[in-house]
Amino acid sequence: DAGVIQSPRHEVTEMGQEVTLRCKPISGHNSLFWYRQTMMRGLELLIYFNNNVPIDDSGMPEDRFSAKMPNASFSTLKIQPSEPRDSAVYFCASSSAGRDNEQFFGPGTRLTVL
């Protein structure tokens, strides 16, 4: 059982560049979540998909952030243009049915924007 797969594990980029983070949820899970974690703010939910449809994107900080889920086995989180304050660890998680069920987290992508 591969678990949630995220890539890349580490990303260093310069301010203004586009960043794309990728996630493959656990096979059979129909809910997918993108989180951001920083020391200052802790863990924050950015967006939540159910059956590939965005259900709650209230946590997406601003228009520079966008997320897509073209099919049940793949999702992307894009930041364009990136800023130093976007530096954080971004986690993807999946569950078998919505927010109430146990969420399984991926290993995260550590993003550094210089």
Add this chain to the structure above:
Amino acid sequence: KNQVEQSPQSLIILEGKNCTLQCNYTVSPFSNLRWYKQDTGRGPVSLTIMTFSENTKSNGRYTATLDADTKQSSLHITASQLSDSASYICVVTNYGNNRLAFGKGNQVVVIP
């Protein structure tokens, strides 16, 4: 103000000793409360989940309690081991809008 407050922010305990972590929340209406364990450099892993009617739940050496009246939860670690060194995050779900509120975590360091 954060809807979920955890204390202490960090603590150091000797291997073999017990410790208790606190989580106070203001989320209302309440749906459920989860405790996650997050090892350094890894994603959180669920330890326990409790609904309104449950006031205690165990997972090995971890025991969570819930007092929905006072909106408090605790996570008790028994006979701590070095592998318990981690951040423990309390997450509360709002029954009305199904949104999650996260605490900032309790950082536990177990020393030999």
